[in-house]
Amino acid sequence: MAEIEKIRNFSIIAHIDHGKSTLADRLLEYTGAVDKRELDEQMLDNMELERERGITIKARAVRFNYKADDGNEYALNLIDTPGHVDFGYEVSRSLAACEGAVLIVDSTQGIQAQTLANAYLAVDHDLEILPVINKIDLPSADPEMAKREIEDIIGIPAEDAPCISAKMGIGIKDVLERIVKDIPAPKGDKSKPLEALIFDSYYDPYKGVVVYIRVKNGSVSVGDRVRMMHTGAEFEIVELGTLSTFALDKKEKLEAGEVGYFTASIKNIADTDVGDTVTLVDNPCEKPLPGFKKSQPMVYAGIYPADGSKYGDLKDALDKLRLNDSSFTYELETSVALGFGFRCGFLGLLHMEIIEERLEREFMLDLITTAPSVIYEIHKTNGETVYIDNPTNYPDPATIETACEPFVKATVITPTEYVGTIMQLCNDRRGEYVDMKYIDTNRAELHYLLPLNEIIYDFFDSLKSKSKGYASLDYEFKDYRPSKLSKLDILLNGDVVDALSFIVHSDRAYPRARRICEKLKDNIPRQLFEIPVQAAIGGKIIARETVKAMRKDVLAKCYGGDITRKKKLLEKQKEGKKRMRTLGTVEVPQEAFMAVLKYDDE
Amino acid sequence: MTNNSVSFYFHIPFCAKKCDYCAFFSLAKQSEELKQRYFEALLRQIDFFPTDRKVKTVYFGGGTPPLLGVHRLCKLIEAINGRFVLSDECEITVEVNPGTVDFDALCKLRSAGANRLSIGVQSANDRVLMSIGRIHTFEQARECIENARKAGFENISADLIFALPSQSDEEFAKGLEMIMSTEIDHLSIYSLQLEEGTPLFARKNELCFPDEDSEERQYDTICATLAANGFEHYEVSSFAKPNYRSKHNLNYWSRGEYFGFGAGAHSYCFGKRFCAPNDVEAYIQNSRTSLLAPTDFDDAPFVSETEAEEERIMLGLRTADGAIIPEASFDNAKRIAALGYGSFENGVLRLNGKGFRVSNSIIANILI
Numbered sequence: 001m002a003e004i005e006k007i008r009n010f011s012i013i014a015h016i017d018h019g020k021s022t023l024a025d026r027l028l029e030y031t032g033a034v035d036k037r038e039l040d041e042q043m044l045d046n047m048e049l050e051r052e053r054g055i056t057i058k059a060r061a062v063r064f065n066y067k068a069d070d071g072n073e074y075a076l077n078l079i080d081t082p083g084h085v086d087f088g089y090e091v092s093r094s095l096a097a098c099e100g101a102v103l104i105v106d107s108t109q110g111i112q113a114q115t116l117a118n119a120y121l122a123v124d125h126d127l128e129i130l131p132v133i134n135k136i137d138l139p140s141a142d143p144e145m146a147k148r149e150i151e152d153i154i155g156i157p158a159e160d161a162p163c164i165s166a167k168m169g170i171g172i173k174d175v176l177e178r179i180v181k182d183i184p185a186p187k188g189d190k191s192k193p194l195e196a197l198i199f200d201s202y203y204d205p206y207k208g209v210v211v212y213i214r215v216k217n218g219s220v221s222v223g224d225r226v227r228m229m230h231t232g233a234e235f236e237i238v239e240l241g242t243l244s245t246f247a248l249d250k251k252e253k254l255e256a257g258e259v260g261y262f263t264a265s266i267k268n269i270a271d272t273d274v275g276d277t278v279t280l281v282d283n284p285c286e287k288p289l290p291g292f293k294k295s296q297p298m299v300y301a302g303i304y305p306a307d308g309s310k311y312g313d314l315k316d317a318l319d320k321l322r323l324n325d326s327s328f329t330y331e332l333e334t335s336v337a338l339g340f341g342f343r344c345g346f347l348g349l350l351h352m353e354i355i356e357e358r359l360e361r362e363f364m365l366d367l368i369t370t371a372p373s374v375i376y377e378i379h380k381t382n383g384e385t386v387y388i389d390n391p392t393n394y395p396d397p398a399t400i401e402t403a404c405e406p407f408v409k410a411t412v413i414t415p416t417e418y419v420g421t422i423m424q425l426c427n428d429r430r431g432e433y434v435d436m437k438y439i440d441t442n443r444a445e446l447h448y449l450l451p452l453n454e455i456i457y458d459f460f461d462s463l464k465s466k467s468k469g470y471a472s473l474d475y476e477f478k479d480y481r482p483s484k485l486s487k488l489d490i491l492l493n494g495d496v497v498d499a500l501s502f503i504v505h506s507d508r509a510y511p512r513a514r515r516i517c518e519k520l521k522d523n524i525p526r527q528l529f530e531i532p533v534q535a536a537i538g539g540k541i542i543a544r545e546t547v548k549a550m551r552k553d554v555l556a557k558c559y560g561g562d563i564t565r566k567k568k569l570l571e572k573q574k575e576g577k578k579r580m581r582t583l584g585t586v587e588v589p590q591e592a593f594m595a596v597l598k599y600d601d602e
Numbered sequence: 603m604t605n606n607s608v609s610f611y612f613h614i615p616f617c618a619k620k621c622d623y624c625a626f627f628s629l630a631k632q633s634e635e636l637k638q639r640y641f642e643a644l645l646r647q648i649d650f651f652p653t654d655r656k657v658k659t660v661y662f663g664g665g666t667p668p669l670l671g672v673h674r675l676c677k678l679i680e681a682i683n684g685r686f687v688l689s690d691e692c693e694i695t696v697e698v699n700p701g702t703v704d705f706d707a708l709c710k711l712r713s714a715g716a717n718r719l720s721i722g723v724q725s726a727n728d729r730v731l732m733s734i735g736r737i738h739t740f741e742q743a744r745e746c747i748e749n750a751r752k753a754g755f756e757n758i759s760a761d762l763i764f765a766l767p768s769q770s771d772e773e774f775a776k777g778l779e780m781i782m783s784t785e786i787d788h789l790s791i792y793s794l795q796l797e798e799g800t801p802l803f804a805r806k807n808e809l810c811f812p813d814e815d816s817e818e819r820q821y822d823t824i825c826a827t828l829a830a831n832g833f834e835h836y837e838v839s840s841f842a843k844p845n846y847r848s849k850h851n852l853n854y855w856s857r858g859e860y861f862g863f864g865a866g867a868h869s870y871c872f873g874k875r876f877c878a879p880n881d882v883e884a885y886i887q888n889s890r891t892s893l894l895a896p897t898d899f900d901d902a903p904f905v906s907e908t909e910a911e912e913e914r915i916m917l918g919l920r921t922a923d924g925a926i927i928p929e930a931s932f933d934n935a936k937r938i939a940a941l942g943y944g945s946f947e948n949g950v951l952r953l954n955g956k957g958f959r960v961s962n963s964i965i966a967n968i969l970i
Binding site for chain 1: 611613626661663792793795814817818838839854860862867868869870875877912913916917920937938941943958959960961962963964965966967969970
């Protein structure tokens with residue numbers, strides 16, 4: 001067991017692609033925790049999807065030893081943090097398990113929105129911040145600019161910041177020495193009652209939930225009965241230990257200052273909320289550690305199997321995903337149009353995309369996803385307040401006193417040349433300008449209050465395309481504000497298609513309605529009869545397009561009795577039919593549902 | 603029973619020149635020597651075919667069958683006549699191209715036993731004929747029809763293409779009247795299909811094709827003109843005067859068995875659908891071994907009952923006689939009739955001219 005003075009608990013924080021995972025790999029490699037052969041690119045990001053997107057979705061942690069120049073051997077616990085705004089709370093809990101943070105800044109790009117957001121989070125948690133300037137091997141590197149920005153914008157000294165290239169392995173020892181010197185050893189009293197912070201967990205089919213903890217005070221041993229202070233669940237510790245590179249390293253006991261894991265035959269991951277405090281049943285601490293929040297989904301969407309008969313497969317897949325991700329919720333939902341499916345809650349759009357992609361890739365499912373919706377707060381005339389996450393449940397407008405929608409505080413960092421177009425974008429999305437600061441002569445930091453609803457469609461894509469990929473975005477929930485909202489219904493051949501309804505700001509209803517009708521018209525194939533495509537608010541039609549009846553669909557020639565083409569065509573039609581939903585008498589392909597989710601302004 | 607009789611198709615993949623729109627298997631300018639060997643291969647294959655069934659129709663298609671040599675065609679007909687029992691009123695059709703047969707040739711074919719001609723007229727407009735790479739004029743086509751009558755053919759069909767480039771609806775309507783004046787008995791009409799790899803496809807951007815509206819007007823003109831001239835629209839692409847329906851083609855749609863002789867020919871026989879590859883030399887070589895050696899019969903699956911049922915509906919709906927619809931699809935069939943695409947009575951769905959135009963969708967509607 002390491003002495004508490006020889007422990008260092010830290011995170012690495014960075015904007016996407018600034019080199020967080022690469023540095024983590026190099027630290028492990030340098031200290032011999034892994035050898036190069038074992039190193040599978042970026043092992044901390046061990047989900048395939050993460051690697052493709054270059055982001056770490058879920059926190060992971062690893063312990064490794066470093067023999068410093070002062071002659072002492074230190075135990076370093078690197079706690080990885082998710083790198084996206086959707087996972088802000090998870091980041092905050094990981095940081096709460098640390099005493100320090102290595103802040104990586106790409107010397108070719110300088111400070112970006114997430115650099116800032118994460119740095120502020122670290123400051124909020126009283127962490128010692130160790131700035132590191134990365135990618136100095138690149139020709140466009142400007143380490144001095146990066147240092148200046150760190151000092152000017154974040155307000156921490158950066159003159160001595162190590163200048164490294166994680167990719168080339170330059171300056172790694174320097175970083176390790178600074179971690180040992182600058183980041184304080186954990187404080188904690190092992191004689192006090194147990195106080196341990198849960199910062200991550202995952203489900204293992206053999207051990208049950210594996211809970212990652214940081215012991216703040218006291219100690220915990222195999223056989224102890226522990227209680228999760230917020231959920232109230234109690235368990236007996238079966239196994240505990242520290243986290244080595246590729247496996248769990250079993251121990252008898254974990255003490256104040258240490259980072260490790262335990263298992264306790266826990267079947268349900270929801271019993272181990274990130275941020276909860278673990279204490280002993282017999283000798284509990286007085287109160288839980290601060291900062292606990294039940295993670296709340298912000299975005300909801302219906303997920304349906306493209307092939308209605310695959311409902312059971314979808315349910316199994318969701319059950320499995322949920323085992324490892326308690327922040328995602330789902331419950332049974334039925335749609336007249338789409339049959340059986342699930343209403344799913346996500347932390348944000350990225351989270352939603354990740355879940356969708358995992359369902360499609362890992363479980364080979366074809367999905368139809370309905371338009372994502374935020375949660376609306378509706379104050380009714382009878383004094384009741386309801387929260388609506390599904391447009392289908394939107395109350396009769398006559399019963400609504402005030403309808404409120406969630407707003408977020410958004411930070412956009414952009415090269416100054418795009419400030420104009422981005423302000424235009426934010427205005428178009430009903431943004432409320434707060435302020436703007438110039439980071440330097442080239443870049444500006446914009447603050448807007450934006451309706452979350454406007455962000456969840458394709459705000460990020462638009463932002464990227466309007467800034468040639470340079471602008472970055474970060475946002476956090478602010479509050480609910482009264483808004484003029486309408487429920488927009490889409491009718492095909494005169495029938496409302498519930499799965500296509502959505503809630504929209506009244507000022508945006510007409511253009512949205514027109515655009516969606518056009519898109520549906522373009523995506524619904526011609527059929528044997530003419531199909532009116534209409535959009536309506538209440539009973540009032542506000543937009544209409546028509547899918548004309550098909551005029552020609554025939555294989556005129558089956559020359560010399562060759563009917564193979566005809567038979568192939570029939571097989572193709574059968575395949576196509578599997579990806580179609582029949583709504584009343586209208587056949588609607590999966591693409592049509594997809595198309596209405598994107599709303600480009602053009 | 604279908605097994606009591608069989609139809610024969612002969613594929614003659616030779617042409618004087620490939621037409622610019624043609625994607626069928628056919629070769630231009632082949633030597634007499636090759637044609638002789640191909641002819642001998644066909645003769646051998648005829649002798650391999652079991653004699654236990656009556657032959658009810660024979661069809662020589664291509665390509666341009668007379669380019670095999672009219673004397674050879676005659677010998678093939680005579681060989682069939684000698685080896686098999688032909689059913690009463692056996693229909694023996696030869697496809698001809700107006701530029702390739704004279705009166706004398708037609709007389710020879712007629713006296714050998716051919717009793718139906720299918721003439722590639724395609725258009726009544728010489729400018730259009732030239733633009734799609736045909737080698738004849740309309741006048742030659744008219745002459746060919748007259749010669750055929752004189753040679754004793756009482757059943758004459760013409761092939762026609764509509765939706766051709768650079769032709770107005772009015773010109774097309776006028777041309778159709780001119781074709782009517784030739785007093786043919788049967789018409790096969792197709793809209794131009796641009797097939798990848800054809801010269802016409804390569805030139806498609808230089809040409810002015812009729813739009814969807816124009817194509818539909820031409821189709822409506824066809825349906826109206828032919829009805830006015832006493833033709834029945836009895837199949838997707840076929841029109842006939844009473845009693846002049848093509849027996850050979852109807853056999854395809856009623857799932858009667860047929861055997862295809864020659865390279866690239868398709869068969870539905872002995873319970874399987876199969877074909878011989880588009881390779882003349884390989885065909886000649888393999889024709890020595892057995893009837894099925896030149897084909898992929900061994901690799902082809904037997905037509906299952908489910909498939910047979912699908913085929914029955916799919917092919918049945920191609921004709922004006924329609925198909926018996928399974929009860930599960932009655933509602934769909936009723937809806938199709940109500941939309942004006944045909945009639946649905948006593949469980950039988952029959953498509954009309956409007957229905958034929960969208961028959962793929964209708965078939966999918968019934969079957970899936």
